[in-house]
Each structure stands twice: as C-alpha cells, then as structure tokens.
Amino acid sequence: FSGQQISIYFSWTLSIPHWEDTPLAYRLFGSSQSMVSLPLFYPSLAVYLPGPTPGTGRWWLERGSVRGDAAFNVSSLFVVTATLPSNQIPVTSGSLITSTTVAPGRAQHVWVTGPVREFLLHMSDRFHQASTEAYGTQVTSYWLPGHEAAGRDALRFAAASLRIYSDHFGPYPYTDLRVAAAPLGFRGMEYPQTLLLGVQLYDAYRSQLEVRTAHEVAHEWWYLLVHNDPVNTPWMDEGLAEYATKIYYEALRGGVYAQSYQVRRWQAVIEALAGRGEDAPIDLPVMAYENGTQYEAIVYGKAALFYDAIRQRLGPRQFDNFLRSYLETYSYRIVTPVELWTALRPFDPQFADALYVEWIGALPPVPTPETATSPQGNESP
Ligand SMILES: [Zn+2]
Known part of the structure; x- marks a missing residue:
C-alpha cells in the first residue's frame, strides 16, 4: 500500500473499569475518586519500523509491562466528538472547537489536534480550574476540591516550565497545555498537551509537586515532539x-x-x-x-x-x-x-x-x- 491512502471505519464499545476510591490508587485507565481517565480509548495502528530496504521493516507489537510506558504512536491528527454528561469537565489533548447542549444534561464537544501521539480524554464533575498564559500558550490547571493552593502552584510550575524549556529547547508549538489531578498516587504521566498528576502530589506529597510538574512538562518536547520506543529505549x-x-x-x-x-x-x-x-x-x-x-x-x-x-x-x-x-x-x-x-x-x-x-x-x-x-x-x- 506504499503511497496509497486507505480509509478504515469501525465501531466498538468499551467498558470503563471502576477502581478503588483512595488517593493511593495508581490507575492509568478507568475511574477512581470521581475522575475518569481514558488514554488510548480507541484502537490505534501499530508503529511500523522500516528496515534498511523497502519491505524489510516490521510492526512494533510490544505489549508493555507493569513498569514504564507502553504507548508508542506515530504523530497523528485527530478530530474528536464526545457527547458527555454536561456536568463533566473534560481535560484533553487538542483544542476545543465547540461545546453545545444536545439534550437535557448532555453536552457535545468537538476537539481538533495538531500532530500528536494520541488523544487523551480525562474528566471529572468536581474539577476546579484556573488558567494563565505562557509564551502565547494557554496553560490551565484542574484540581479537586480542597486542593486549590496546590492546583494554583501546579499552574505556576507548568507555566514556568513551559517558558524555560521553550528558551532552552525550542518553542512549544501547541496553543494549549493542561495539568490535572488524576488517580496516580504520587506519580505523574505525560500525554499530548496534558500532564496528569497524582492526587497525593496535591496533598501528602506536595513537596514533590514542582519537580513532578517540571518532569512531565519536559515530556511535551521529549515524548510528544521527539518520540522513542518506550519499551526498548525508555x-x-x-x-x-x-x-x-x-x-x-x-x-x-x-x-x-x-x-x-x-x-x-x-x-x-x-x-x-x-x-x-x-x-x-x-x-x-x-x-x-x-x-x-x-x-x-x-x-x-x-x-x-x-x-x-x-x-x-x-x-x-x-x-x-x-x-x-x-x-x-x-x-x-x-x-x-x-x-x-x-x-x-x-x-x-x-x-x-x-x-x-x-x-x-x-x-x-x-x-x-x-x-x-x-x-x-x-x-x-
Ligand atoms: Zn517521565
């Protein structure tokens, strides 16, 4: 199929797992503590690793493991339409284009992205939020009730990281950067234009909030823009x-x-x-x-x-x-x-x-x- 275009259509249903509702929970996918995290909630084409000559490459078919990241994707453009309960506050990759009420208690959102590795949908009906601007990028922080001071700190740390890394590495080419609380204990995880930070970083592990934020924001250059095999060369x-x-x-x-x-x-x-x-x-x-x-x-x-x-x-x-x-x-x-x-x-x-x-x-x-x-x-x- 080299050089040819192909269109694929499919439909699927997904059961969203519900996990324990404790701040200790480390859950990348599913719901916990009134938050729903849905990274890679759709089938994704495997990365094709080209060989030295045409036809000698192979598909990347690693399954990942208990440690480290397992998502490996070529840069792709997304247009995503989601119909959600209107009280859910979504935190995603891309830029929000429209939000309309389509039925009582139902809102339909449409996002588009630039070239990104995946589309993250993370949400909660309890998020509070604040935004600031850094080098032309809108930075928004989302936190759970009771964590406002830490949520505003996360916003400040993320904006500072974006400015410093832009100065040292090169410009951040997207219009939005988001940071949100997630059921990740005291850890963090990077996604395109969004970093998720464990709820404990807003509370018991607040002393680590700054370094975690700085680490995850750096992944917007070294993961989102320049990507490597997360299983074999993490x-x-x-x-x-x-x-x-x-x-x-x-x-x-x-x-x-x-x-x-x-x-x-x-x-x-x-x-x-x-x-x-x-x-x-x-x-x-x-x-x-x-x-x-x-x-x-x-x-x-x-x-x-x-x-x-x-x-x-x-x-x-x-x-x-x-x-x-x-x-x-x-x-x-x-x-x-x-x-x-x-x-x-x-x-x-x-x-x-x-x-x-x-x-x-x-x-x-x-x-x-x-x-x-x-x-x-x-x-x-
Ligand atoms: Zn990392």
Missing part, C-alpha cells in the same frame, strides 16, 4: 525529561542549587546502587531491569547523567544548540539512539563516538548526509 525521553528538571531549577534558583540537586537526586542514588552491585547500562528494555528501583535509578537518574555528560563537554550554550537541532530534525518523528548520536556528531564527532561506545554500544556506520536525513520510523509500510 531512557531516551525519561533521562532527558528528568535532566530537564535540573535546567528548570538552574533557571529559577541558580547553578549552585542545580548542582546540589543533581548530586542528591541522581548521583547519590547511582552511587548507592553501584555500591550494592546493582549498576546496569541505560540502554536496556524495561523488563531487563531487575526491579522497579533499579529501573527508575538507571532509566531516569543514570540516563539524566548521560545528558549531563554531553552538557559538560559541549557547555550549556552548545548543549542547547544540540537539543534545538535534535528537536528540529526529529520533531513528529521517532528516534533511536542512532538519531541522537547523529544529531550530536556535528557538534563534536569524536566525543559523540566515544560517548556512544561508552553508554550504548558498538558504533553504527557513520551517517552520510543522505542517511542522516532519511526518515526514521515514520514511513508507511
């Missing part, structure tokens, strides 16, 4: 989203604070892990790690130090230039470590090669200008 976006939090703190609190943050948050954890003989390479699939502790320490912390090694070598200004060039070349596309290395080589080829060998493995063939610009992971089969 470190690529997790490490960079995590490292972005240092850049966030550096911008707001200065270099001394950011450096001690790095030591506390990543270096000390990795040293303790190594002390127990549990160090591991960053470039492993999710399930190759022995447990959740090792997975998080390596894929988040050690991978953040991988990006720090690049920044130490290039200096902060050239590091930003490298990230901008990586973003410009690979936005709306899918990357592997080879593309990261290809983006780094123009800045310092010897260092890029040595870094690749030290952290990833044997060097792939050096890219020629032609292979460096050929699409990766976005071709039609």
